[in-house]
Amino acid sequence: MKHRLMLATLALALASATALVAEPLRAQEVRLYGEQEAVDPQDVAAILGAPRKIKYRALRLLDEAPAAPQQMALATTGQADPGAHPSTAAATVAAAADGAPAAAQSTSALALPVQFAFNSADLLPAARRQLDALAQGIKLLPASRAVLIEGHTDAAGSQVYNEQLSLRRAQSVRRYLVAQYGIAPARLRAVGLGEYDPLPGRDPHAPQNRRVQFRGE
Missing domain, CATH: 3.30.1330.60 (OmpA-like domain)
Known part of the structure; x- marks a missing residue:
């Protein structure tokens, strides 16, 4: 039961991460x-x-230790450390800092x-x-x-x-x-x-x- 709950939490975190990251990294319009x-x-x-x-900060699951500095690249690259544990990958998702809206x-x-x-x-x-x-x-x-x-x-x-x-x-x-x-x-x-x-x-x-x-x- 605990294992299933952790998997569900991880899936929810990754889904939220995708919504948060995709918008700021999307190409924006130029007025020509x-x-x-x-x-x-x-x-x-x-x-x-x-x-x-938008500035970013890292999120982590409550039951995980803080991510190592080299695992924080997602905030700028949109990709997690390929060797990271799945829960660590979820921990390094980007979120809008200081309450800034996701949509620019x-x-x-x-x-x-x-x-x-x-x-x-x-x-x-x-x-x-x-x-x-x-x-x-x-x-x-x-x-x-x-x-x-x-x-x-x-x-x-x-x-x-x-x-x-x-x-x-x-x-x-x-x-x-x-x-x-x-x-x-x-x-x-x-x-x-x-x-x-x-x-x-x-x-x-x-x-x-x-x-x-x-x-x-």
Whole structure:
């Protein structure tokens, strides 16, 4: 009887774990703007000011000892230690910390088709209208809110070249926001992802992948 009760408890814990883990790890939507589309600063503030990624803590069954540190990887990888005992695997499931809701806001980032000179990080004048509206949206956020600037390319060209070009373009956007709008440099972090993260459902060579993406940190 006790054995059956433990198995039932384990099954319930694993089922709950799946519900808790799947939602935060699910791909979230990106708001992609067209070249001629106006950017609303209020929308920018709403997307970039959305709640940060959910933090996790480990759960354990009441009759189990605390899990070893190396068995806590599920919170970030979604997988338990393959050599762990089943009850330990259940003990390392992820749960939303501090009462945070499991469902995150669906739109986690916005992407602009920022125009640069060919094979260059030099901003073209046509890019400034959308970046100006973006800057106004960032200024609506609390001063403590940081923004990640991601440079992206399509899959044409070498991987190393694309990573370097995307980084230089993200840094160019960062310099523009700092110089033109006085946004504190410490609030803006630039990274280059190259061709690594194409838009969901798009061909990696699609021109829409040549974008600069922004998300709150």
